[in-house]
Amino acid sequence: MTRSELRFPQGFSAAALAAGIKPSGKPDLSCVVSERACAWAFAGTRSTTAAASVLRNRDLYAQGGPLRALVVNAGIANAATGKQGARDNADLADALGSVLNVPEETVVTASTGIIGHLLPMDKVLSGVEHLPEDLQPDVLPFATAIMTTDTKPKTAHATLQSGASIVGTAKGSGMIHPDMATMFAFAFTDAEVDQAALRSAFPAIVARTFNAVTVDGDTSTSDMTLVLANGQAGATDQAEFLAALEGVMRDLARQIAADGEGASKLLTVRVTGAKTEGEALTAARTCCVSPLLKSAVHGADPNWGRVIMAVGRSGAAVDIEKLTVAVQGVPVFAGKPLSYDAAAVSRSMKDAAEVTFDIDLGVGSEKGEAWGCDLSAEYVSINADYTT
Incomplete structure (x- = not known):
C-alpha cells in the first residue's frame, strides 16, 4: 500500500486545512476524530519548559478518561507563552469539542513550531470551525499538515490477524532527541485494547523506539507520542497487538532519523553484549548523537575510534x-585494531543510504538499537535561518 492510499482504521477520520499559522500558507491545522471513545496511552517530553499542550495532555492522562479527538497545529509550538498560552491551548481543545459535540476533556492537543510565539487564535478558532466539514479516512492530508521542516510525511501501518489495523504517522526532522518522550508520533487502531495493559507496556515500547532516535541531541518542548484505540474491530490478541504497535513505532522512528535536517544518510547503531537493555540503548544512542561520528558518516570515513569514544562516554559497562x-558489516576492532580495507569500507559508506555500526560490549547478553543521521553543512544552514 502506498502512502497516498493509506486509510485510517475503521471509526477514525481526519481533516486538515491552512488556517494561516504558517507564513508559507501550507496546511497547518488538523484533527483526527473517532466515532467511539478511545482507550489511550501517552508519553510527553520531560523538558522542564514543556509546551502547554504537553502539560494539559499529561493532566488528562492522569485522570484516565477516554478520548474522542486529537487536534494539532503546526508552525507555532505555544511553548514559553505563559498563562495566555495555556488558555489558548485549552480554548483550542474546547473549540473542537464544541463543533464535534464531545466533551472538551476528551480532546487532546499538540502544537509544534517556533517557541515563544502566541497562537493567532482568531485564525485558529476560525479554522477549527471548518475542520469537521472535510473529515475523511485518508491519512496523507493529516500526515502532511503536522509537518514543519520535514521533507516528507511519515506513515506506517500493520494489520493484525483479527483484521484490526494500526496506522501511525509522525513528524520530526530537527530538535530531535526525545526524552519521554520538534517530534510527534500518533498511532490509531480499531483493535479492542485494555487501557491498563496498554499503558503498562507503553514506556518500554517508547524506550526502544522513539527514545532510541536522535538527530541533533536537542529535546523539544513539544515532543509527544500518543496511541488511540477505539475497539471498533473487536478483540485481538494483546501480545500480537503490542508487538505490531512497536513495529509501527520503530518504522516511524527510523523515518524521523532518516529525514533529519540536512541528512543524506540514516545512521543505525546496533549494540549487543551489554549488561542491561538500558545500557545497550544508551550506548547506541550516544553513538548516534556524537557530532564527531555523525560527521564521519557524512564524510564516509570509517573512523572507528569515534565509536570507541562514544561508547566510553556513554557510561555503559x-x-x-x-x-x-x-562498520558496514566489516570487522574493524576486536579488542585491538584489525586490518581491513578502509577504502572499500569508505566506498560502502558513501554509496549506502544507511550506514550501520555493530558493537559488542563484551559484558553481557542484552542488546539495543538506535537511529540517527549524518551531520551536514545543510543542518547548520537550516537552523541558522529558521526564524529569520
Missing part, C-alpha cells in the same frame, strides 16, 4: 579486551 566493532 564495557570490557575493552572483548569489545568488537564492525
Whole structure:
C-alpha cells in the first residue's frame, strides 16, 4: 500500500486545512476524530519548559478518561507563552469539542513550531470551525499538515490477524532527541485494547523506539507520542497487538532519523553484549548523537575510534579486551585494531543510504538499537535561518 492510499482504521477520520499559522500558507491545522471513545496511552517530553499542550495532555492522562479527538497545529509550538498560552491551548481543545459535540476533556492537543510565539487564535478558532466539514479516512492530508521542516510525511501501518489495523504517522526532522518522550508520533487502531495493559507496556515500547532516535541531541518542548484505540474491530490478541504497535513505532522512528535536517544518510547503531537493555540503548544512542561520528558518516570515513569514544562516554559497562566493532558489516576492532580495507569500507559508506555500526560490549547478553543521521553543512544552514 502506498502512502497516498493509506486509510485510517475503521471509526477514525481526519481533516486538515491552512488556517494561516504558517507564513508559507501550507496546511497547518488538523484533527483526527473517532466515532467511539478511545482507550489511550501517552508519553510527553520531560523538558522542564514543556509546551502547554504537553502539560494539559499529561493532566488528562492522569485522570484516565477516554478520548474522542486529537487536534494539532503546526508552525507555532505555544511553548514559553505563559498563562495566555495555556488558555489558548485549552480554548483550542474546547473549540473542537464544541463543533464535534464531545466533551472538551476528551480532546487532546499538540502544537509544534517556533517557541515563544502566541497562537493567532482568531485564525485558529476560525479554522477549527471548518475542520469537521472535510473529515475523511485518508491519512496523507493529516500526515502532511503536522509537518514543519520535514521533507516528507511519515506513515506506517500493520494489520493484525483479527483484521484490526494500526496506522501511525509522525513528524520530526530537527530538535530531535526525545526524552519521554520538534517530534510527534500518533498511532490509531480499531483493535479492542485494555487501557491498563496498554499503558503498562507503553514506556518500554517508547524506550526502544522513539527514545532510541536522535538527530541533533536537542529535546523539544513539544515532543509527544500518543496511541488511540477505539475497539471498533473487536478483540485481538494483546501480545500480537503490542508487538505490531512497536513495529509501527520503530518504522516511524527510523523515518524521523532518516529525514533529519540536512541528512543524506540514516545512521543505525546496533549494540549487543551489554549488561542491561538500558545500557545497550544508551550506548547506541550516544553513538548516534556524537557530532564527531555523525560527521564521519557524512564524510564516509570509517573512523572507528569515534565509536570507541562514544561508547566510553556513554557510561555503559564495557570490557575493552572483548569489545568488537564492525562498520558496514566489516570487522574493524576486536579488542585491538584489525586490518581491513578502509577504502572499500569508505566506498560502502558513501554509496549506502544507511550506514550501520555493530558493537559488542563484551559484558553481557542484552542488546539495543538506535537511529540517527549524518551531520551536514545543510543542518547548520537550516537552523541558522529558521526564524529569520
